[in-house]
Amino acid sequence: MPRVVFFDLDGTLADRQSALSDAVTSLCRSRALSADAEQWLRTALAERATADDFARLQKAFGLKASAADLWQEYVDLMAAAVTCRPEVLEGLARLRAAAWTIGVITNGASDIQRAKLAGTGLAPLVDGVAASGDLEIRKPDRRLFELGATRCGVSLADDGWMVGDNPAGDIGGGHQAGLRTIWLRGRPWPHGLAYAHHVVDDVTDAIAILLNETE
């Protein structure tokens, strides 16, 4: 039986929130942005960031720098600021050593999500990546899970797992894709959504459950 697990990236393998705060602070300092522009940016990027946010920022505040330049600087800053804890990297390495295939299925722009995977050291531990920006479809859309499976050289019929912090996107989407699920608790659970197979406080607990499966 092939062993396949897909992980969400932001808030699951990597801590986006603290990286976001640092990256926005650095960008605003480097571009000498006003306090208003900084506040606007923090609100706009709270859930996710796209190049289009920087086009709107540039327009709203009449900035001289091009939107493309601002976006690129933000991508570089995020890639440098985002981290993955050593015990998570170690856990993924143990999964690989136990013959697991590891994919990342993430809602986010293709360039920034891949820059984050490289910056955190996750990239070499992952067999395939599907970012919503690749196809302009987002979790919980089953097609993004299919893309993730294809990029890992596996099939969704291979009885895999999905691990993530977003109830609807990761757990609801995982169920629709025929995957077993592990939820990292934190967000409110939507009424009526089917429960995850396991609920954990930390992604390392999820990895421990998966390693147990293979013993």
Ligand SMILES: [Mg+2]
């Ligand atoms: Mg997430």
